[in-house]
Amino acid sequence: MLGLSDEGGGVALIAVTVNGERREAEVEPRQLLVYFVREQLGLTGTNVGCDTSSCGACTVLLDGAAVKSCTVLAVQADGAEVTTIEGLSRDGELHPVQQAFWDQHGLQCGFCTPGMIITAADLLAGNPDPGDDEIRHALEGNLCRCTGYENIVRAVRQAAQAMR
Amino acid sequence: MATATEPTSPLIGAPVKRVEDPRLITGAARFLDDVRLTGLAHVAVLRSPYAHARIRGIDTSAAAAAPGVLGVYTGKDFEHLSPLPCAWQAGGVENHVATPRALEIDKVTFTGAAVAAVVAETPEAAEEALGLVEVDWEPLDVVVDPLRAVEEGAPQIHEAAPGNVCMEWECGDAEATASALDGADVVVRQRLVNQRLIPTAIEPRGAIGQYEPTAGQYTVWMTSQAPHVMRLLMTAFVFGIPETKMRCISPQVGGGFGSKIFLYPEYVLVAALAEKVGRPVKWVESRRENYVATTHGRDHVTDLEVGARRDGTITALRARTWANLGGTLSTIAPGIPTTLYGRMLSGAYRIPAIHCRVVGVYTNTGMVDAYRGAGRPEATYVVERAVDLVARELDLDPAEVRRRNFVPPEAFPYDPGILNGLSYDSGEYAATLDRALKLVDYESLRREQEAARGEGRYLGIGLSSYVEMCGVAPSAWIGTVGEGWGAGLWESANVRVHLTGKVVVTTGSQSHGQGHETTMAQVVAHELGVPLEDVTVEHSDTQGTPFGYGTYGSRSGAVGTVALYNGVRRVKEKARRLAAHMLEANVDDMVYEDGRIFVKGSPEKAKSIQEIAAAAAVAYDLPEGEEPFLDETAYYDPPNCTFPFGTHIAVVEVDADTGEVKLRRYVAVDDVGRVINPLIVDGQVHGGIAQGVAQALWEGAVYDEDGQLLTASLLEYGVPRADFFPPFEVERTETPTDVNPLGVKGAGETGTIASTPAVVNAVVDALAPLGIAHLDMPLTPERVWRAMQGARTGA
Numbered sequence: 001m002l003g004l005s006d007e008g009g010g011v012a013l014i015a016v017t018v019n020g021e022r023r024e025a026e027v028e029p030r031q032l033l034v035y036f037v038r039e040q041l042g043l044t045g046t047n048v049g050c051d052t053s054s055c056g057a058c059t060v061l062l063d064g065a066a067v068k069s070c071t072v073l074a075v076q077a078d079g080a081e082v083t084t085i086e087g088l089s090r091d092g093e094l095h096p097v098q099q100a101f102w103d104q105h106g107l108q109c110g111f112c113t114p115g116m117i118i119t120a121a122d123l124l125a126g127n128p129d130p131g132d133d134e135i136r137h138a139l140e141g142n143l144c145r146c147t148g149y150e151n152i153v154r155a156v157r158q159a160a161q162a163m164r
Numbered sequence: 165m166a167t168a169t170e171p172t173s174p175l176i177g178a179p180v181k182r183v184e185d186p187r188l189i190t191g192a193a194r195f196l197d198d199v200r201l202t203g204l205a206h207v208a209v210l211r212s213p214y215a216h217a218r219i220r221g222i223d224t225s226a227a228a229a230a231p232g233v234l235g236v237y238t239g240k241d242f243e244h245l246s247p248l249p250c251a252w253q254a255g256g257v258e259n260h261v262a263t264p265r266a267l268e269i270d271k272v273t274f275t276g277a278a279v280a281a282v283v284a285e286t287p288e289a290a291e292e293a294l295g296l297v298e299v300d301w302e303p304l305d306v307v308v309d310p311l312r313a314v315e316e317g318a319p320q321i322h323e324a325a326p327g328n329v330c331m332e333w334e335c336g337d338a339e340a341t342a343s344a345l346d347g348a349d350v351v352v353r354q355r356l357v358n359q360r361l362i363p364t365a366i367e368p369r370g371a372i373g374q375y376e377p378t379a380g381q382y383t384v385w386m387t388s389q390a391p392h393v394m395r396l397l398m399t400a401f402v403f404g405i406p407e408t409k410m411r412c413i414s415p416q417v418g419g420g421f422g423s424k425i426f427l428y429p430e431y432v433l434v435a436a437l438a439e440k441v442g443r444p445v446k447w448v449e450s451r452r453e454n455y456v457a458t459t460h461g462r463d464h465v466t467d468l469e470v471g472a473r474r475d476g477t478i479t480a481l482r483a484r485t486w487a488n489l490g491g492t493l494s495t496i497a498p499g500i501p502t503t504l505y506g507r508m509l510s511g512a513y514r515i516p517a518i519h520c521r522v523v524g525v526y527t528n529t530g531m532v533d534a535y536r537g538a539g540r541p542e543a544t545y546v547v548e549r550a551v552d553l554v555a556r557e558l559d560l561d562p563a564e565v566r567r568r569n570f571v572p573p574e575a576f577p578y579d580p581g582i583l584n585g586l587s588y589d590s591g592e593y594a595a596t597l598d599r600a601l602k603l604v605d606y607e608s609l610r611r612e613q614e615a616a617r618g619e620g621r622y623l624g625i626g627l628s629s630y631v632e633m634c635g636v637a638p639s640a641w642i643g644t645v646g647e648g649w650g651a652g653l654w655e656s657a658n659v660r661v662h663l664t665g666k667v668v669v670t671t672g673s674q675s676h677g678q679g680h681e682t683t684m685a686q687v688v689a690h691e692l693g694v695p696l697e698d699v700t701v702e703h704s705d706t707q708g709t710p711f712g713y714g715t716y717g718s719r720s721g722a723v724g725t726v727a728l729y730n731g732v733r734r735v736k737e738k739a740r741r742l743a744a745h746m747l748e749a750n751v752d753d754m755v756y757e758d759g760r761i762f763v764k765g766s767p768e769k770a771k772s773i774q775e776i777a778a779a780a781a782v783a784y785d786l787p788e789g790e791e792p793f794l795d796e797t798a799y800y801d802p803p804n805c806t807f808p809f810g811t812h813i814a815v816v817e818v819d820a821d822t823g824e825v826k827l828r829r830y831v832a833v834d835d836v837g838r839v840i841n842p843l844i845v846d847g848q849v850h851g852g853i854a855q856g857v858a859q860a861l862w863e864g865a866v867y868d869e870d871g872q873l874l875t876a877s878l879l880e881y882g883v884p885r886a887d888f889f890p891p892f893e894v895e896r897t898e899t900p901t902d903v904n905p906l907g908v909k910g911a912g913e914t915g916t917i918a919s920t921p922a923v924v925n926a927v928v929d930a931l932a933p934l935g936i937a938h939l940d941m942p943l944t945p946e947r948v949w950r951a952m953q954g955a956r957t958g959a
Contacts, residue, residue: 044198045191047418049366050451054878057366085191098189102181105843108851109677110188111367111418117189136887143878145366145419146677148854148915149886151847 014078018043019087027074033067034058036074037084045085045114049143056142059115060084066122068115068141085114088121096162097121097155106155108146116142120156128164130156175690176906179843182682183696184675193416196370196387197448204372205234207437207447208290209430210280210297211457212272215308215491215528215871216319219270219279220300227282227296232289234441236297238280239269242436248427249401251393252499254648255333255524260325262526264492266402266432273321273491274530275871276456278429283441287448306871310488310525311465321491321526328526330489333502335582336509336519344480344517348471352553357940358542360463360488360865362455362875363535364883365676367418369458370448373434377442382410382435387417389424389674390714395706396651397427397495398435407706410435414704417676421855422534423459424676425716426495455876460865461535463488464501464542470550476558476565480517483509483546487524487532494533496649498524503647504539504633504717510580511547512593512631512809513569518582528871534716536855537916540632548628548921549938552928556937562925563601566629566811570594584645586638588631588807589901589909592835596897597629600811600833603893609815617933622818624930628922631809634910635722635903637802654801655724656710659688659731661794663781665774667692667699669731672712673724674704678848678912680720683840684728687906691732692773693759710797718808718910721840726904727800734796742780743771745787806901806909810834812853812918814926823949825861825927827890832918835897837909842896845911849894852915858884859916860923864942882942931955 011026018041025040037043037060046069049057058069061083088095097120100106107113116139123130123138130138135156136149144152187193224236248263268279280297284290305319312318313328321328345351372385382403388394391412399407417424430447437445449457464485471480487501506520537544551569555562570593571578577587609625616623636642639652658670669688673680685699692699703709712724736756743761744751753764762770771779776794779785783792815829832849839845862882866874875881900907920941927943928936934955939947 038197042200043191044194047195047367048197049368049418050878052451052877052879055366055451085189089190094189101189102185105182105847107185107188108679108847109365109367109417109419110185110193111195111365113188114191132891133887136885136889139886141885143366143883143885145364145421145855145883146851147847148850148852148892149889150850150892153886153891 012075014075016077017081019083029075031074032070033072033074033077034069037069043084043086047111047114049111054143055112056119057112057115059118059142061118061122064125066119085117088117095121097124097159100155100159100162104151104155104158106147106151112142112144116144116152120159123156124160124163129160175686175696176840178686178841180682180686180696180841182679183685184679184681195367195416195418196372196385199372199385199415201372201374201444203443205283205285205441205443205445206287206290207434207445208282208294209278209447210294211453212275212277212279214272214301214303215275215306216304216321217272218302218304219268219272220302222280223298224280227293230289230293230296232285233293234283234285236280236282236293237267237437237440239265239267242266243269245432245436246402248429248432249397250493250495250498251397251650252496252648253650254498254502255331257331257498260330262322262324262492264429266429266436274528275873276530278457281433281437283437283445306528306869308527308529308867308869308871310486310527313525313527314523321528325526330493330524330526331498332523333506334521335506337517338519341480341482341517341519345469345471345482348479349474350557351469351471352557353469354549354553354938356466356468356546356549358462358464358466358545359941360532361461361535361859361863362865362881363421363423363461365419365421365423368449368451368454369424369428370446371431371434372444372446373438374444375435375439380409383413384410384431384435385413385415386431387424388412388414389417389420389676389716391674391704392672392706392711393714394427394431398432402432411707414674420676421536422461422538422716425714426459426533451878452876455881456530456873459494459531459533461532462542463532466546468546468550470554472554472558474558476554476560476568478513478515478554478569481509481515481550483520485520485522487522488527488529489524490529490531491526492531494531497531497533499649500534500539505543507583508540508543508633509547510582511544512571512629514571529867530873536852537913538717540913541856541917541920544628544630544917545921548630548925552925553937562627563597563606566597566627567594584641584647586641586804589804589903590899591631591807591809592897592899593629593809596809596811596833596835599895599897600813600831603833603895604813604815604829604831620820622820622930624816624818624926626814626922626924626926626929627811628918628925629811630918631807632914632917633805634718634808635802635806636717636719637723638804639801652801653713654799655712655727656797656799657728657731658710658797659728659735661735661773661777663778665694665698665777667694668702669699669728670702670709671724671728672710673720674715676715678715678720679844683844684725686840687725687729688732691729692736694773718912721908722806722904722910723800723802725908726906727798729906730800731796731798734798735794738794738796739773739776741787741790742776746771746779802903804903806837806903808834808836808909808911808914810914810918812922814922816923816926816930818927818930818948823945823952825943825948827857827923829890829893831893832915833895833897834914835899836911836914837901838898838907839896840908846894848911849915850892852913853892853919854884854889856916856919857923858882859920860941861943
């Protein structure tokens with residue numbers, strides 16, 4: 001599942017600011033960012049849904065840009081800022097994208113949702129007023145099997161309006 | 165003005181935002197892979213690279229010596245455990261059952277079958293040690309095509325199933341159908357392939373086993389839609405222990421679509437391994453494992469014959485179907501192409517003569533079982549293609565052929581003659597057709613199509629008017645009247661009003677995205693007249709919830725929620741008795757309204773349900789013979805299934821050069837009976853449409869002739885993305901059912917059932933100018949382009 005052999009071995013010391021908090025850790029060079037976040041930091045909101053970087057459930061913000069954390073090595077995040085779903089809400093207030101997913105019933109089983117919300121937040125950070133086609137295009141790296149995407153698109157529209 | 169049954173702000177029917185969402189949108193929800201246990205070890209499963217092979221021997225010594233490995237196990241270590249049970253032995257399957265074991269011992273019959281397991285300190289160590297397990301394989305001849313599998317001389321997969329036939333089943337009247345076909349003005353014949361699909365819940369399957377030796381007690385966390393059934397099957401049929409010795413827990417489950425109903429080898433394995441190694445163990449499948457070893461759906465080949473009069477009246481339908489069940493039988497596999505398929509072949513129409521014959525076939529492919537809709541999409545595909553084929557043959561409008569054949573409103577309850585004693589409950593089929601035609605502006609579209617054809621463009625309009633069967637139960641029907649289900653199908657619930665007036669309900673039903681915690685709370689809060697936030701719904705743990713058969717077949721509303729509703733009614737009855745005592749009045753004069761109980765005509769002198777709950781809990785002054793506490797359990801077994809219906813219309817344009825199908829519009833008018841939460845019902849319909857459209861256009865599992873799954877990852881299998889769809893235009897009519905007191909039918913599968921034929925009908929309609937009358941799915945650009953080229957060149 002995790003594939004790579006650790007020949008060459010050793011560990012690397014990294015320092016990553018995760019959800020605003022500086023975290024230092026020893027990681028194997030082959031350690032993927034998603035497992036660093038999930039297993040070493042215990043932030044299990046970021047999910048793993050595939051082994052081919054296809055589903056986007058593991059999407060986090062790396063220095064403000066949405067990345068699939070199953071496709072980034074933890075060592076590559078050394079010195080960077082990472083935001084996971086747990087860090088999106090501030091001071092007990094839901095992020096407008098989170099609020100919109102709730103309001104618009106933009107989730108059912110909720111497994112893709114953290115990655116979907118992070119990707120939507122990334123879109124809106126760069127494009128405050130996306131059209132439906134732009135929203136659908138931006139979300140094409142995130143698979144949802146429950147919603148047919150209809151209410152996710154509506155949620156992103158609502159969030160865009162709330163953030164403008 | 166409020167009445168006794170309608171509170172001032174009715175919660176039933178309100179678009180209440182889901183109470184489960186806060187934990188899901190913040191990352192706080194705990195899915196299986198998020199469960200943390202002290203001393204947890206990790207399991208990796210070695211899977212067969214061959215589709216059909218004998219296991220001559222397995223050498224585990226190198227793997228066992230690898231760093232971090234706690235143990236390596238093969239099937240021989242678990243010979244004492246029985247093979248997994250097949251719980252739905254439809255079609256006299258009992259002599260031909262071949263089900264998986266926790267780990268196969270002698271032989272594998274599909275690529276991906278589990279043959280060895282490594283337990284290690286980390287997932288990485290377990291995975292790496294898998295490569296050191298040496299299996300001495302003897303590959304055998306392979307057959308993957310069900311039609312080839314039943315031919316003479318085909319490789320034989322199971323000794324007990326000669327000719328690879330698992331079961332043969334039929335319904336309807338063979339003679340009457342033959343003679344009706346003989347007498348028909350026209351008979352249209354078509355072979356229809358309903359391709360194999362891979363469910364692809366975004367959360368992979370997984371399981372955690374824990375064993376407590378002093379009590380001999382297992383706990384198994386699993387990604388299951390039916391934890392109570394899993395416990396029953398594992399204890400009674402595999403481990404041979406009382407059900408009290410096992411607890412099954414479904415944590416937050418990330419989608420299922422049927423694939424998480426079943427008992428899988430790995431669930432048994434983690435329990436057995438936890439006992440062997442003396443530590444809790446976890447297994448989570450990779451996506452590749454999910455594709456090769458979790459169940460698939462559909463996979464029918466059907467020879468259809470439909471007879472009609474010149475005016476479009478359908479007089480007979482005959483279907484002969486080969487259902488590919490895979491290399492071994494999954495838990496309820498035989499029931500899907502029989503009870504849930506053959507019995508629905510009348511569709512929404514009065515068809516006087518129907519005969520269906522099904523052959524369930526073993527092949528060297530992955531297991532096939534229920535996938536969203538489960539049999540009903542296959543039936544609806546046959547019927548809705550049949551209607552369009554008749555319309556094409558007779559040059560009639562497909563909308564008019566549907567209208568001509570609909571079961572009329574006055575005919576309900578309607579017995580289509582093939583439901584083994586059940587009848588369609590209620591319906592206004594033409595109303596959904598009329599509404600959908602109006603919504604899509606059918607006449608303008610037909611004019612636009614005519615104009616487009618003049619320009620060499622291929623615009624298509626496809627209809628699908630369906631009826632389906634939800635709330636699958638009556639135990640007395642499915643269990644004892646010959647459908648072959650091995651148990652009952654009732655549901656149960658407990659309703660408890662605590663001293664403070666807060667309500668806790670427990671249900672045997674299970675939610676993996678459907679929003680039970682919200683809709684069930686709505687029903688309870690509405691009926692009891694308490695605030696929604698005062699109701700907590702607990703589910704998915706065999707410890708602390710009453711038995712239930714689980715969530716599938718759109719049965720949580722029509723069966724599980726009705727059990728809950730009946731429990732609430734009992735609580736209300738007791739509350740009325742207690743109020744009568746407290747108010748020194750006659751119980752027959754007590755009115756329950758909006759959470760207050762008072763003497764008829766004197767609403768100012770009332771006791772609230774909270775006051776009564778407190779009085780019942782402290783029990784200082786109860787009426788003679790009354791027990792303390794408001795606490796009621798109810799079991800509900802419906803008298804009939806429910807039958808939602810509707811009409812969907814797809815509008816497509818096919819690219820004349822590339823064959824690419826663009827879905828331009830999608831209109832759905834569904835009738836799911838009374839709606840508890842329209843927000844949730846719409847969401848179910850949206851998701852269902854996406855899955856059904858995906859079958860029509862993009863998805864399909866492909867095995868090569870050696871039995872290797874060529875679509876074994878999300879890179880090869882066409883799960884649709886957001887940019888594949890237009891906005892869905894969804895509306896409803898509401899025809900209640902009298903099958904249950906809530907009037908609900910079921911909404912989880914309608915979208916999937918209706919949409920596949922709507923889209924295929926649209927594409928075939930688009931290509932009508934080329935003389936194309938049928939194409940098999942998925943209608944990928946390549947397939948459509950080849951058909952267009954063939955038609956143009958006369959090839």
